[in-house]
Amino acid sequence: MYSEQCPIDEQRSITESVFLLSFTSRAIARTGRPGQFLHIRVRTGIDPLLRRPLSIHRIDPQTGQISLLFRVVGRGTRLLKDMRPGDPLDVMGPLGRGFDLSGNFSRALIVAGGMGGAPVFFLIDALLSLGKQVTLLWGVGDGREIFGTDEYVRKGVDVRVATEDGSLGHRGYVTELLDVFLKTHAQDQSFRGFVCGPECMLLPVQRFARKTVFSWQASLEERMACGVGVCQGCGVRIRNQAEYRMVCKDGPVFDLKEILFHD
């Protein structure tokens, strides 16, 4: 784990509210794994006070460049959006336990919703390098938030898109794409499922997942203070665990079938 000031290389807008920021840190690039997050201090002053956890969107191991994909939802992300190339970014990480890509599976099914797309690119890069066959189901509200998929289609990833505004792919929710997909694959043990997105999407995906024969890993989003398990603020209930598990330290990736939402 590192705590560093990293100069920003690029700030790119995907839409008016979604941004892709990149910076360079060889140390973090060397050690970061898919599903891990970085804890970003958006301002050196006292307000806003706390860091913002953002999952690693992508790492270029050659150049040490790291990118973050984020939506402007509040004051912290607005300040982050306003940062410019050359500005120093205060980064702590990589933190948390990422996706477990070990073990026996040949096909990966990834379900992403909204900003759940953020950790997915890094995950796909890792899966492809392990020779896995990848299907990505990606749902967003506004079709313009879908970007960068051409590269993965060229690399053989089966990409299926759902948009609520119907501007791209299937009009509707990503869970509808999942329903269709699982009609033919729910009993296929060569799969492993991965899901990233807000809780309102994880809940229905969990219901589908529990009817499949393969295992699923979910990356959770949670507000945090410390990011390292000290403050005990980001707990989640896991089946058969007496105590809360901490999203920052024990996660953010958990076994989807075992997560107890609203508990």
Add this chain to the structure above:
Amino acid sequence: MTDLTVRIGRLTLKNPVLTASGTFGYGPEYADYVDLNRLGGLITKTITLEPRGGNPMPRIAEMPAGMLNSIGLANVGVERYLAEKLPLLEKYETAVIANLAGSTVEEYARVVMKVQKHPRVDGIEVNVSCPNVRKGGLAFGTDPDVLCELVRSVRSETDKTVIVKLSPNVTDIRPVAMAAASGGADALSLINTVMGMGIDIRTRKPLISRITAGLSGPAIKPIAMAKVYEAAQAVDLPLIGIGGIMNGEDAVEFLMAGASAVQVGTLNFVDPAGCLKVLEGIETFCREQGIAKVSDLVGAMDHG
């Protein structure tokens, strides 16, 4: 070179910067970021006789220049603390102060009895100021008579330094400080969090599941300063100032108000090496001002 050592009760600390309970885990969690040997002292997370899971989520919320928390003293319990957590601190040369709480006087005494025997425990901090538990906690920190009895009972269990951590959630902190002193405390630390709350007006839900919670961070620093100043007038004990310290200058302010040392809390969440930056800031100030001993700053405010 400034002499940074300070005396807190029966302990001599190598410098006046400690990490506040509940913001630094059991110690090793931040060892990747902080050379623990450089700390004046490390105060571990509040432990209780039995393990506690803590309060329901949500337990934290960001506030302007601060945060609310209602963790509810989640901890591994005294047995695991002794068996698993304290041994990890054996290789470090910094004072370890065990913070503890209970729901009855007897429970406090039993935890003290178990903890104080451990060679790695240099002192005890008694938490009588947690606003986030139903039984115990704050109940002991607001009534001078009850507090005096509790401190006396703790005192009778140990010869190690006893620090009592006070709450700001009282009308007047002076009688509480005096009660802790007459019960036999070696030192007082103040303040614990300030009671606060917030509501999400769109969902109409409280920001914290238990509704009220403890506010910490720079937002409470002026309150903490006033409480330290008042306590310094009321008792002749070393005080440890706590509340929103973000840098060395904040720490020096607390010393001038009457604190002999300080604890860094919420800053640890923001900057994991923040406590050492506070220490460096104190050193810089002393060097610039030609201060020979950091203890010369204690209560050094010019009343005019």
